Amino acid sequence: NLSVVEDTPTVLLVEDNFLNQKVASALLHRLGLKVKLATNGKEAVDAVVAQRFSLILMDCHMPIMDGFEASVAIRKLEDQTGQYTPIIAITALAMGGDRERCIAAGMNDYLPKPIDKDLLKVKINHWLRTDVVYQSQKMRRKLVRPTSVMTVIEGKPIDLDELEEFFGAEQLQELVDVFLTHTADMI
DSSP states (O other): OOOOOOOOOEEEEEOOOHHHHHHHHHHHHHTTOEEEEESSHHHHHHHHHHOOOSEEEEESSOSSSOHHHHHHHHHHHHHHHOOOOOEEEEESOOOTTHHHHHHHTTOOEEEESSOOHHHHHHHHHHHHTSOOOOOOOSOOOOOOOOTTSOOEETTEEOOHHHHHHHHOHHHHHHHHHHHHHHHHHHO
16 A cells, blocks of 8 residues: 655744734645744744754844844755755835845845735745645634724725635634734734
């Protein structure tokens, strides 16, 4: 008997913001990827020492060790081991020179926040050289739409039906709950 071993790519998500962790993890899971979380650059470097990843999504601005320092440290480790992992920067700052600073730190690509699900898919397909597809939801429930959530970002309305279709009602409800719980503290 031959058995087939599923080789699901594992992504190291390096992000200090809890809400961003939840959203990015949900997006990555929907793409059929395994996710390991690090909340700062030092944890990311430690994770790379302990485990091999298919891809790293690296926030740039974090406490303890930022994404730039972590990327430099990871590249130094890779010089010793001969292994190589693509690193995609994720950052809310989209100022001139940010992309160049990411590349100078050893990152391969740049993804602005808020993360666009379609652009994320394109970047992952490029760097993993595979065609990941969104996983279908098996269970759908009615989403409770809180009226207190601001539903406009940069002048574009948020399409809750589209988000529910993408994430599924249960996952979207969890993200909305996390947003409502943690946003007041962030503001």
